[in-house]
Amino acid sequence: MKIKIIFPAIIIMHLMGNTIFAQNNSKTEILLVGFDHLSQMDNGTPSSNIFTSKKQKEINQITQKLKAFSPDMIMVEKEPKEQSQLDSLFRSYKNNELQLSDIEYGTSETYQVGFRLAKLLNLKTVYGIDHYESTSQSLLNSGENIELFKNGLMELINTARPLKKSVQQDSLSIYDYIKTINQDKFIKLSHRLIFNLPAYVINGEFSENGTNTVDIGEIDKKYIGAEYITLFYNRNLKIYSNILNTQLKHNSNKILLIMGQLHIGVLKDLLEDNPNYKIIDASTYLN
Template sequence: MRDDLAAFAPQQIMLEAERGEQAQLSDDYQAYLNGELSINDQPYGRSERYQLGFKLAQTLELNDLTAADFYAYTPQSALNSGQNIEHYQAALGNLQRNIRPLIQAVQNDELSLYDYLTLMNQPQTISFTHRILFNTPAYVMHGDFNENAKQQIDMEGVNTDYIGAEFIGLFYQRNLNIYSNILNAQLASGAQRVLVIFGQLHVGVLQELLANNPHYEIVSPLNYLHSDEAERLATSFAQ
């Protein structure tokens, strides 16, 4: 996979790490290059940050990696009551029924990580997850967030009559901030080819934002990653 993605020849790699973590990220990467940091000893050593980000950056002889995330409390379970909540709960259940077995298959070595990540970047899969978080919740009205969410979210100005739309807004605002981080990091570096490595739930909205910016062209990883198994599995998300 790293070899396939290396063919894109990115001049900058952006990771799902907060901007405030940049110094630590840079230190960790330099330690890794110097043989002073073992990925296997890291708490999340199997994550894409290390397995793709660090190793690919080393292959490409990049001097650093870029932290581009903006953290916000946005759990899928925050929305749990309201008129028409059953529409969102059914969609969320459908998401879990489709994704969890795939994650389990990867953990059991029944599905390769290459196939899984290629599947997560298929258009059908992106549309499926994007719809569940950025469309379906709008059905829900006259409800509320759960108690734990209300402790984490600034509820001032939240219109609970439109609680589903407010829920979508939380996710969208986080991704707008991530988008801003991406734009400004690219401007600062001047890189012409940028690889953004983020969780799959961010892909749909970030693609929409970047597609409407005339200064950028989206290059699908599927131009470089090819998997018959991923294409076969993607048909189950075309609904």
């Protein structure tokens, strides 16, 4: 007599999951480094110019520190559709046919750190994993409990702005600035402002003066703060998808991700829940 064995769906899913992870039990290491965009550092004063000898030495210090991680892939804040342009620029730069000062927005961390480090490590290229959408903090400025959000915004501004000003005045090095804003308390401060505090805000409207390039359609004004969080989270989910699929395509083992600091907290949350990844703390190398 034949005996039929029926497995509950949850058991089948568990067994399948174990099989998948058994086939991919080596974790990809990923080091996330957040930047206050270097291309926005220049305020017109000589001391704020990224191409001064002093600031170039400070950027080289960042590059040398991150070189010790020995990534086999560097991901930058460019969209995948820009990859062919990135490849062409990097090829010329690697062959000493192009200077960073010759590149449009060559002051950005994509080039100043990403290109520089990829050349030092003799990598093939750097990879764009961004999904560009723009939403400003000024978009959310009305509703019940709006002061909780505005107070958080002022705390971040009052913490970060003096540091940036010190860099522009040459009293704080770019290296020390980037090292500081990658500390856990600074990551949590910016993450809380974008992905936590806005949820307190209800019964409001988005400002007509705020910047937003996302097609948001109809919004629920009762949960205006939650709607605001959704705009940022949606972009970062797409960036996360680009990270996963770029790694999968090229089978990299050690990734350096260079992004604006506001992205780091949410991307860490997503990657921490992915069993195929191991997050390396930035302080391990920026020490």
